[in-house]
Structures are given as C-alpha cells and as structure tokens.
Amino acid sequence: MSAYLQAKVVRSRGLCVLSSIGKSVLNRDLWLVTVGDATVPYYPDPESPSTAYPKPKFAYIGGMHGDEIGNVQLLLQFLEEVCTAPREARLQALVDSTVLYIVPCMNPDGYVQLTRLNANYKDLNRNAYSSAFPYARPTTRDATIRNGYGTPLHPEAAWFLTAGGAAMEPETVAVTSWLAAVRPTVSADLHGGALVASYALDACDSKGSINDCPSVEAPLPNLLANAYSMNHKGMRVQLDDTYGDGDFVNGTTEGASWYTALGTLQDWAHHVQHLHMITLEVHSDKQPFGRQLAVLYSLNRDSLLRLAEMAHLGLKARVVDAVSRAPLLAHVELLEPKGMWPPEVEADGLIWKVAVPNMRYSGTLTPVDPGNPDARYPPISFNFTLAASWDEVVSGTGLQGLSAVYTMRARQARRK
Ligand SMILES: [Zn+2]
Known part of the structure; x- marks a missing residue:
C-alpha cells in the first residue's frame, strides 16, 4: 500500500500529501493522505469577499477491522479520483475549499492477515473508551454474569472487556491523537458486513442494556447519516436489521438501537472531542473482489462526496x-x-x-x-x-x- 499511495501522491502534483500518523503493533505505518493545502484560505463570504477563511476539514478512516477490506479499496479508489487532475467541477470545488484527510487503513496488521482484530487480538472499535464517557467502564461482573441458560447477560460488556482491552492500542492512540489535533468538522469511519449509515450514540450505559440515547446534537448525527445513505442506491432502501430488534430508516440507524457497541471511535469523538463522526457500513460482503469493487465504487462515490461536503x-x-x-x-x-x-x-x-x-x-x-x-x-x-x-x-x-x-x-x- 505504501508504494501505491506514494505513486498516487506524486501524480497529484502537490495536491495530495502522504504522511504517517503512527505505527501499528507490528510497526506498519498508518498512512494519511491529506488532500488540499490547509495554509491556503478560501473566500466564501459574498458580503465580505476579501475576508480569508480557513478551509473546513473532513476525514475518512477505513480498515479499522482488517477483514473488512472492501472499504480500504473504496478509499483508495476515491483517492485515485480525488488526486488525479482534471477533476469534475463539483469535486474541484470541494478540494479548493476543504481539506480532506483520508486514512485508508487504520489496522494494517489485521488487513494483511485478513483478521478483524489487530496483532494484539484487540477490536479497535471497542478500544476507545475514556473516563469522559458518561458511564463507567463495564466491570468484570457485568462481563461475566450469565443468564439461566448460561449465556452472558451483557455480551457487549463481555466483548468490550475481552477484545476492547484495558488500554488503547497503538493504532487507537495514533488515530485519536491525530483526530484531537486536527479536529475535523465531520468525519466517518468505514466498515463492511452490512449496508447502513450508523450515527451516535453506539452505547448508552456500561452494560449495553439501554438501546436509545439520542445525541445532545440530535437530529444532526441522523442528518449526516442520511447525507450518505440517501445518495447510495443500495443503502437508502435497506430496512432490515439483521442483528438487533430495531429497523433501519432510509438505510440509517442510531448505533445503540441496532446493537450496542462499547468504546467505539464514533462515541469517543462524540464524548471526548465533541466532534461529529458517523460509522459507515459500506459493503455487505466483507471481502468484495474484481468486478464487485468497481460496483462498490460507483454505488458509494456520490455518497462519499456528499458527506465530505457536509464539512461546510x-x-x-x-x-x-x-x-x-x-x-x-x-x-x-x-x-x-x-x-x-x-x-x-x-x-x-x-x-x-x-x-x-x-x-x-x-x-x-x-x-x-x-x-x-x-x-x-x-x-x-x-x-x-x-x-x-x-x-x-x-x-x-x-x-x-x-x-x-x-x-x-x-x-x-x-x-x-
Ligand atoms: Zn467493522
């Protein structure tokens, strides 16, 4: 991926810049492509046309779960279009007025091994819990208590303590530190395994027993999810909720009402940073290949653009x-x-x-x-x-x- 990204960036003639925001457990770089020069202002106010404004910032983070490879390929194809001139007028207007940040793969060790978890066997989307969350870290009792049939009473608390881990993994430290420094106006992390735009919040309590707790910013997270799903021909007609007991509306769902997930990156951005991040499940098949990848891009391309425009x-x-x-x-x-x-x-x-x-x-x-x-x-x-x-x-x-x-x-x- 390093050589591929370097080639893209060289061909972009200065628009796209490659850097590393940190290392994985096995010392692989977490690559970041920055599109657009943050030091060049833009002038959006017709009433005051000479007043310079800094560009708003938008971020996509892919490959958090290494076995969900389709979204990594999707972001690489998006970079191919974004970093190659000439651009369609709408895309050109976006890159002239916005700084786009794309981290194609947050979990490169898992990506290489085709595993959900990182090299320390941790789930990076259960790894961002902080004491700034409005509920306590689940206890061992929350995780181990079983019902009459012997199955865990609070499976999400159990998964959080097993796979989320006690401390942030190197990949989570790198991404959260970088997000805290950049503070993108809007961002999204990408996944595969379903087709839905999921918005804050992912968890309401330590045990995962409450499944509806709207964000204080509601209905804004829902609006951002709709900006993605409604421009996606397949996602916007998704009604099924195969995991939980809620229903998708226009291919969107509040995270916790679909299924509770403790310690997600989206909830970290919300509680700790007061930043708008949504979670995009962009391919039902975790590992699309060949012709499916071209279809994946054509289905998601307008959604990727529309959500990035939401930085404005x-x-x-x-x-x-x-x-x-x-x-x-x-x-x-x-x-x-x-x-x-x-x-x-x-x-x-x-x-x-x-x-x-x-x-x-x-x-x-x-x-x-x-x-x-x-x-x-x-x-x-x-x-x-x-x-x-x-x-x-x-x-x-x-x-x-x-x-x-x-x-x-x-x-x-x-x-x-
Ligand atoms: Zn995932």
Missing part, C-alpha cells in the same frame, strides 16, 4: 476589528438550542458550528484580540438559521446553501 454545513464566522480589520478570537456561548455543543473557535479565529437546517441557534460572542490583551470589546449577540430544507441538504450537490457565512465587525469599547 452550518455556521462559518470570523470576527475582525471594525477599524483595523485585524482578525480576532472570541469566547462564544450558545444559549439556544439548549444543551448543544457551543460553536468552536479555532486558533486562527474561525468560528464554526455544524448546524441543522431551519433551526435557530443563538448566543453571545465576546471578541478577544490575541495581539492586544488590553483591548476590550463588548459582547455581540448572534443568531443564525440555515435557510435550507433537510432534503436540500441531504440530496443536494455542491456547496451552495450549506453554510451561513458571516464576517462580524467588532468595535472596541470606549475607555472611561
């Missing part, structure tokens, strides 16, 4: 000094909807919030001048509503209508 969904704002036009930072408080994650302020001053269309978000924002801590700015009230419909967001193409873009001008308070 919601608020993008910058605050500048009204006189000097110098970019400012800000403290932001979200007042409504109550309980949702507040807009995020990046070190370079970008304020962003992935937002549900037609929902009013309001709060206050207090500008801060990083170069002049003595400057005082009064708080600014803000409210924004993304004027698009759910269906337009889910089924649209391109970036039009996805963002509410503002450049706010802050006036320093008069000195008394």
